[in-house]
Amino acid sequence: MLKTFPKGGVHPKENKFSAGKKIETLPLPKQVIVPVSQQIGAPSTPVVAVNDMVKTGQVIAKAEGFVSANIHAPVSGKVTKIDFFTDSSGYKRKAIMIDTEGDEWADGINRDPSLQKDCSLSPEEIIKKINEAGLVGLGGATFPTHVKLSVPKGKTAEYLLINAVECEPYLTSDHQLMMEKADEIMVGTSILMKALSVSKAMIGIENNKPDAIELFTRKAKEYKGIEVYALRVQYPQGGEKQLIKAILNREVPSGGLPIDVGCVVQNVGTAFAVYEAVQKNKPLIERVVTVTGKSVKSPSNFLARIGTPVSQLIEAAGGVPEDTAKIVNGGPMMGKAINTTDVPVTKGTSGILIFRDSEASRKEMQNCIRCAKCVSVCPMGLTPFMQMAVVERALWDEAEKYHILDCIECGSCSYTCPASRPLLDYIRLGKQTVNKIIRARKA
Amino acid sequence: MTNRLLTVSMSPHVHSGNSVNKIMYGVVIAMLPALAVSLFYFGLGALQMTLIAVASCLLFEWLIQKYLLKGKTSITDGSALVTGILLAFNVPSSLPWWMMVIGSLVAIGVAKMSFGGLGNNPFNPALVGRVFLLISFPVEMTSWPKPIINNLVLVDAQTGATPLALIKEGLKNGEPLGDLMNKIPDIWHLFLGEMGGSLGEVSALALLIGGIYMLMKKIITWHIPFSVLGSVALFTGILHIIEPNAYADPGFHLLAGGIMLGAIFMATDMVTSPMTPLGQIIFGTGIGVITVLIRVFGAYPEGVSFAILIMNAFVPLIDKACKPKRFGEVKKNG
Numbered sequence: 001m002l003k004t005f006p007k008g009g010v011h012p013k014e015n016k017f018s019a020g021k022k023i024e025t026l027p028l029p030k031q032v033i034v035p036v037s038q039q040i041g042a043p044s045t046p047v048v049a050v051n052d053m054v055k056t057g058q059v060i061a062k063a064e065g066f067v068s069a070n071i072h073a074p075v076s077g078k079v080t081k082i083d084f085f086t087d088s089s090g091y092k093r094k095a096i097m098i099d100t101e102g103d104e105w106a107d108g109i110n111r112d113p114s115l116q117k118d119c120s121l122s123p124e125e126i127i128k129k130i131n132e133a134g135l136v137g138l139g140g141a142t143f144p145t146h147v148k149l150s151v152p153k154g155k156t157a158e159y160l161l162i163n164a165v166e167c168e169p170y171l172t173s174d175h176q177l178m179m180e181k182a183d184e185i186m187v188g189t190s191i192l193m194k195a196l197s198v199s200k201a202m203i204g205i206e207n208n209k210p211d212a213i214e215l216f217t218r219k220a221k222e223y224k225g226i227e228v229y230a231l232r233v234q235y236p237q238g239g240e241k242q243l244i245k246a247i248l249n250r251e252v253p254s255g256g257l258p259i260d261v262g263c264v265v266q267n268v269g270t271a272f273a274v275y276e277a278v279q280k281n282k283p284l285i286e287r288v289v290t291v292t293g294k295s296v297k298s299p300s301n302f303l304a305r306i307g308t309p310v311s312q313l314i315e316a317a318g319g320v321p322e323d324t325a326k327i328v329n330g331g332p333m334m335g336k337a338i339n340t341t342d343v344p345v346t347k348g349t350s351g352i353l354i355f356r357d358s359e360a361s362r363k364e365m366q367n368c369i370r371c372a373k374c375v376s377v378c379p380m381g382l383t384p385f386m387q388m389a390v391v392e393r394a395l396w397d398e399a400e401k402y403h404i405l406d407c408i409e410c411g412s413c414s415y416t417c418p419a420s421r422p423l424l425d426y427i428r429l430g431k432q433t434v435n436k437i438i439r440a441r442k443a
Numbered sequence: 444m445t446n447r448l449l450t451v452s453m454s455p456h457v458h459s460g461n462s463v464n465k466i467m468y469g470v471v472i473a474m475l476p477a478l479a480v481s482l483f484y485f486g487l488g489a490l491q492m493t494l495i496a497v498a499s500c501l502l503f504e505w506l507i508q509k510y511l512l513k514g515k516t517s518i519t520d521g522s523a524l525v526t527g528i529l530l531a532f533n534v535p536s537s538l539p540w541w542m543m544v545i546g547s548l549v550a551i552g553v554a555k556m557s558f559g560g561l562g563n564n565p566f567n568p569a570l571v572g573r574v575f576l577l578i579s580f581p582v583e584m585t586s587w588p589k590p591i592i593n594n595l596v597l598v599d600a601q602t603g604a605t606p607l608a609l610i611k612e613g614l615k616n617g618e619p620l621g622d623l624m625n626k627i628p629d630i631w632h633l634f635l636g637e638m639g640g641s642l643g644e645v646s647a648l649a650l651l652i653g654g655i656y657m658l659m660k661k662i663i664t665w666h667i668p669f670s671v672l673g674s675v676a677l678f679t680g681i682l683h684i685i686e687p688n689a690y691a692d693p694g695f696h697l698l699a700g701g702i703m704l705g706a707i708f709m710a711t712d713m714v715t716s717p718m719t720p721l722g723q724i725i726f727g728t729g730i731g732v733i734t735v736l737i738r739v740f741g742a743y744p745e746g747v748s749f750a751i752l753i754m755n756a757f758v759p760l761i762d763k764a765c766k767p768k769r770f771g772e773v774k775k776n777g
Binding site: 007010012013090169241245251252253254255256324325326327328330332333334335336337338339340353355359360361362363366367368369370371372373375378379380381382383385403406409411412414415416417418419420422424425428 | 447457
């Protein structure tokens with residue numbers, strides 16, 4: 001029996017058109033726009049000025065406080081603007097614009113592709129390096145990696161879990177990275193284990209990637225303490241809490257964090273970035289992005305510099321198809337729709353999805369027929385129909401009592417609702433308002 | 444980049460493709476075997492009754508939405524069609540047509556639309572219509588045409604009692620159960636449906652086929668039908684063991700009367716049943732127990748409709764009591 005989480009979940013069509021496509025390195029963009037807020041937490045503070053010349057990998061914005069991350073120049077060239085630009089959220093946010101000139105790298109970055117296995121650094125030194133390299137969770141949540149690695153007092157990490165599930169349909173960036181950089185990911189995992197002082201790491205891979213499971217099971221024999229788990233294809237298998245439950249049968253308490261059950265979860269892409277940061281001194285200036293969609297000419301996996309305009313990625317995949325009606329930054333279940341392709345790739349961009357006319361809009365909402373499908377698919381054991389009903393009526397106290405804050409926003413409820421009710425839209429609104437009320441209560 | 448506007452909406456950006464219409468038409472397909480059996484045994488009268496019920500349910504829903512609520516009409520969603528067929532399933536095929544029209548008005552107008560339409564009604568509309576007819580027209584609602592194969596007459600003059608009524612009357616008159624059981628069709632005929640009764644309830648076989656179809660299509664789950672039938676079997680089984688001469692056996696109770704129709708098609712109505720598996724089992728068991736209480740100890744020979752309506756009233760309470768187990772609902776550091 002394949003491991004899986006016990007409750008709820010859906011199985012959308014996988015549509016992994018770009019599976020098996022070699023990662024192509026995109027040509028350097030002529031110009032990059034690098035937002036200073038690419039992570040969860042405080043926006044970083046620019047430390048360069050307009051007309052400054054920067055080298056690739058040089059810090060251009062410093063982390064602001066603990067929960068934040070450094071941002072580095074993804075290309076070399078001249079800072080031409082520090083201003084507010086529309087980012088993928090649709091809002092204007094502060095960003096640094098650099099016009100590319102040449103390809104000059106900052107000192108100390110090792111660009112030699114040979115595998116460097118050994119790492120003699122102490123946990124503190126590793127975390128410091130990861131912090132300096134501006135690493136954030138590359139699965140899409142963009143939580144600063146060093147924060148997750150700094151285990152709070154009174155808690156102990158027992159296991160490191162590597163999230164290589166890639167349960168979002170369409171996306172293949174993690175899968176392809178695993179096929180091409182398996183050793184680097186294993187070394188990165190070992191380094192993360194060292195940073196956390198744990199002796200065991202588990203890599204969870206969904207069963208629709210048998211080649212990756214086979215490869216990593218083989219590789220795992222060479223690395224101490226790393227095990228590979230094949231997981232059932234069931235969305236949201238890659239949800240942090242679901243993954244821990246599936247592999248270790250431990251349940252993160254409501255309102256708690258993985259560390260409450262002795263776990264730290266890192267995305268497989270992050271493990272690769274950790275390898276590059278620690279072993280090669282290479283900060284996070286590029287990432288793998290899947291560009292795909294049913295009418296995309298050549299669905300691809302690109303290695304793109306942060307700040308590359310999304311339009312350039314789509315061009316490289318054959319251009320915007322004629323029938324395009326929606327473009328999504330991320331996966332189809334949790335990604336965000338963007339309203340222009342002039343936005344830059346950021347640290348959290350795992351995919352660019354192009355939907356046709358026929359896929360772009362929702363069906364008209366009908367009355368709830370109490371079929372309870374949303375209840376049965378909710379991986380958190382909630383009652384989405386009830387949460388929507390109380391939010392519709394602005395009953396915020398009730399919403400809190402229905403544990404609206406437990407929702408992980410996986411979207412299974414909206415996905416499955418036969419009446420096409422926008423359950424998650426209302427739940428998000430409810431979560432925001434309830435959070436505000438709780439903050440006000442504490443103040 | 445073409446200069447066309449992009450759609451922006453919140454995630455998820457994909458949908459399962461399931462719809463209310465698919466569910467409703469799935470139920471209609473599941474009812475076809477039972478409908479076919481009703482034509483087989485009760486002839487054109489059954490077809491006529493079904494068509495009248497469907498037409499009047501659709502018409503009343505459309506009229507109310509269009510002229511009373513002055514809103515959008517949604518008769519194509521299939522729910523009024525399901526109500527119409529179910530209402531026809533719950534009456535004798537010899538019922539005068541105008542009574543069926545009144546029943547449809549009560550089902551759609553009173554039980555469904557007055558609460559806000561699809562999804563908002565606390566009671567199963569078809570059953571409300573049926574019970575209204577039973578109380579208003581007790582004679583017509585309990586005159587059952589005899590099942591005759593290849594019956595092509597429209598209104599059958601030949602009527603007889605249902606097996607349940609036969610047993611109930613007989614026991615009241617002091618006849619021994621053994622003699623009474625010989626007067627009704629044997630268990631195999633009961634299973635196939637060759638007995639007097641409402642036009643859709645007679646064939647357990649046809650209803651089971653429909654139930655299996657709905658299970659396969661994931662329109663229903665096993666919890667409600669299983670708990671209804673299980674509790675009926677258990678309850679009547681206990682009674683039968685205690686006093687075999689006074690209480691009929693569970694096989695009879697499961698196959699005679701409307702319990703199959705009730706368990707598979709009426710109690711499973713999503714709108715009026717609980718949401719969680721545990722709640723559904725409590726709901727189904729309640730229906731089974733109340734049905735047997737009415738059948739064995741009550742005034743009516745049959746109690747499925749009342750049992751379901753009574754349990755419908757408890758659904759909000761059951762839902763409140765049976766919430767799903769939350770993920771992470773454990774003591775901290777537990």
